[in-house]
Amino acid sequence: MPPGPLDTHRPRSFRSEPRSMASAEHPGSPGRTGPVTQCTAGTKPEASAAGPDLPHPGPDEDSDADSSPSLNSSMTTRELQEHWRNEKRCWKPVKLLFEIASARIEERKVSKFVMYQVVVIQTGSFDSNKAILDRRYSDFERLQKNLLKSFGEEIEDVPFPKKHLMGNFTQEMISERKLAFKEYLSQLYAIRCVRRSREFIDFLTRAELKEAFGCLRAxxxxxxLDILVRAxxxxxxxxxxxxxxxxxxxCATLVCHRELERPLEAFAAGERALERLGAREGHRYFAPLLDAMIRLAYALGKDFVSLQERLEESQLRKPTSRGFTLKELTVREYL
Structure with a gap:
């Protein structure tokens, strides 16, 4: 019988998750920590990563050609050309298009508003995971106000449709705003520091993720899972x-699959999470996620030893006190 990550007891099942040795520190809900990156009007480079949820050095979807490492001067022209072709294939930029597919008028007991359906698709190939979001004028307005606080100079030339005292529910006005919001989102996305900001990312994802985590808690x-698969x-x-x-x-996807007794799907979600964490052992999810993956791997007959060694080596390098389990950590998100 294999030892558990922190003791010598045999794991009872993939649904039994021990408390990990992760840090109990929890910086709070994502989306409440300000912009991921800041930039000025083209004069300062973007800040490099410092915290567990901030960008870190390395290639990304916006890497510039002159940021690549220098090549061996002995390479022939043909070899250089082949190298850059391979580089482009490996790091193909992700570009998104925004459409306002439709709009509908909704009436509540004390309010009446227009709900715009935003469709986000990836360019360059068939996108089977296009996102469909519902946002109202007040959501766009909140995004604009938040961006002005951090990126006033960068977005000063991006037009935002103004409010009107009358005529907001006419077909003419709704059609006009559909085009305006499409152009607005496209122009914001074209500004590198804006599309990477917490404000912009939250506008497109926070409402759905908040709902998903609320369902998990309940x-x-x-x-x-239905919401997470889309978000x-x-x-x-x-x-x-x-x-x-x-x-x-x-990790929320892992927890949901595990609670529904789908260990294979849970393990697959955990592998994706570990891949995105990389070597960031200080991240608050690192130890709890490894704990959960060790239990799942053992229950599925997979290689749990390498995961256990990875956790033990991490604890030797940076000992931490007993903290939250993975489920305890996920239910605290978006509170």
């Missing part, structure tokens, strides 16, 4: 510069 695992692909497309930002959602 034990509605199937409903939570996570878009979050991944938006966070290529900082892959760790998607780790909480992937």
């Amino acid at each position: 034990g509605q695992y199937t409903k939570a 996570v692909p878009l979050q991944e497309k938006l966070t290529g510069h900082c892959p760790a930002m998607v780790v909480p959602a992937l």
Whole structure:
């Protein structure tokens, strides 16, 4: 019988998850920590990563050609050309297109508003994971106000449709705003520091992720998964510069599958999360995720020893006190 990651007891099942030795520190809900990166009007480079949820050095979806390492001067022209062709294939930029597919008028007891359906698709290939979001004028307005606080100079030339005292529900006005919001999102996305900001990413993902984590807390695992399946692909497309930002959602996916007794799907979600964490042993999800993956691997007859060694080596390098289990950590997100 293999030892557990932190003791010598045999894991009872993949649904039994011991408390890990992860740090109990929890910086709070993602989306409440300000912009992921800041930039000025083209004069300062973007800040490199420092915290567990911030970008770190390395290739990303916006890498510039002159940022690549210098090549061996002895390479022939043909070899150089082949090298850059391979580089382009490996690091093909992710580009997104925004459409306002439709709009509908909704009436509530005390309010009446227009709901715009935003469709986000990836260019360059068939995108089977296009995102469909519902946002109202007040959501766009909140995004604009938040961006002005951090990127006033960068977005000063990006037009935003103004409010009107009358005529907001006419077909003419709705059609005009559909085009305006499409152009607005496209122009924001074209600004590198804006598309990487917490404000922009939250506008496109936070509402759906908040709902999914709420369902997880309520034990509605199937409903939570239905939302995560739609939200996570878009979050991944938006966070290529900082892959760790998607780790909480992937861990929530693992927890939901595990609670629904789908260990294979849970393990697959955990592998994706570990891949995005990389060597970031200080991340608050690192030890709890490894604990959960060791239990799943053992229950599935997979290689758990390498995962256990990875956790033990991490604890030797940086000992931590007993902290949250993976489920305890995920249910604290978006509170």
